Amino acid sequence: xxxxxxxxxxxxxxxxxxxxxxxxxxxxxxxxxxxxxxxxxxxxxxxxxxxxxxxxxxxxxxxxxxxxxxxxxxxxxxxxxxxxxxxxxxxxxxxxxxxxxxxxxxxxxxxxxxxxxxxxxxxxxxxxxxxxxxxxxxxxxxxxxxxxxxxxxxxxxxxxxxxxxxxxxxxxxxxxxxxxxxxxxxxxxxxxxxxxxxxxxxxxxxxxxxxxxxxxxxxxxxxxxxxxxxxxxxxxxxxxxxxxxxxxxxxxxxxxxxxxxxxxxxxxxxxxxxxxxxxxxxxxxxxxxx
Ligand code: SF4
Numbered sequence: 001x002x003x004x005x006x007x008x009x010x011x012x013x014x015x016x017x018x019x020x021x022x023x024x025x026x027x028x029x030x031x032x033x034x035x036x037x038x039x040x041x042x043x044x045x046x047x048x049x050x051x052x053x054x055x056x057x058x059x060x061x062x063x064x065x066x067x068x069x070x071x072x073x074x075x076x077x078x079x080x081x082x083x084x085x086x087x088x089x090x091x092x093x094x095x096x097x098x099x100x101x102x103x104x105x106x107x108x109x110x111x112x113x114x115x116x117x118x119x120x121x122x123x124x125x126x127x128x129x130x131x132x133x134x135x136x137x138x139x140x141x142x143x144x145x146x147x148x149x150x151x152x153x154x155x156x157x158x159x160x161x162x163x164x165x166x167x168x169x170x171x172x173x174x175x176x177x178x179x180x181x182x183x184x185x186x187x188x189x190x191x192x193x194x195x196x197x198x199x200x201x202x203x204x205x206x207x208x209x210x211x212x213x214x215x216x217x218x219x220x221x222x223x224x225x226x227x228x229x230x231x232x233x234x235x236x237x238x239x240x241x242x243x244x245x246x247x248x249x250x251x252x253x254x255x256x257x258x259x260x261x262x263x264x265x266x267x268x269x270x271x272x273x274x275x276x277x278x279x280x281x282x283x284x285x286x287x288x289x290x
Contacts, residue, residue, distance in 0.1 A: 025105025116140025201245020223265020
């Protein structure tokens, strides 16, 4: 629970506030950009929600915040916000909200399918989200892009009996029990329409997942930059090898997709040709940053 005593001075006066436990993960700014903004190394409320839509967005940010750093002085009926996740993005792909502090507020996703749902990276194992996922059919498989965003994977496995996938090079003691640990640099068709593409760089065993040649779940490999309106990679958060990450990015040019759905950074949907052009520009930009 956020604490009024820790309310940041950077918030505008009023009901909603961010407290000093904020870790600057960006989740609230993505979910409710009309309410929260960046103050440098934390977030703050710059506009108190007025319209019903703004209020719901602020409440959704509150429940999604990984550190419970968002509070409100007044009591609110939170049922709509708690019911909002997983939230439909397009077709059969949803965003889970409810981020986890252990993955620094990374977003995770749900693919809803008759053949069994797929979680991409792990959200927080929060009761309301787990119940909503259960209502949507549970989880049959969990795809882990890399070692940093595994959060509550074990709890989801225990609850839903899902099998899990992580690249062998990113398996750690906490993911030793993961059922599938493919190795090597070749893409793997996990099932029809679902490709695991190893993308070493951010970490040694990072992988992205391509669903139906439309949705690319990129973990911390690739994201959209709202300031530059470009695809980009996190040069300052490349823990393994920037040159490897460039090579991984170049290999992605062989694939077509319309959506980039990252853990951190902004998502983006573009026409597949435009996305390909953006990716080419991203590769040239990365080479200049070597
Ligand atoms: S979601 Fe929470 S931790 Fe993340 S930036 Fe907003 S207030 Fe801070």
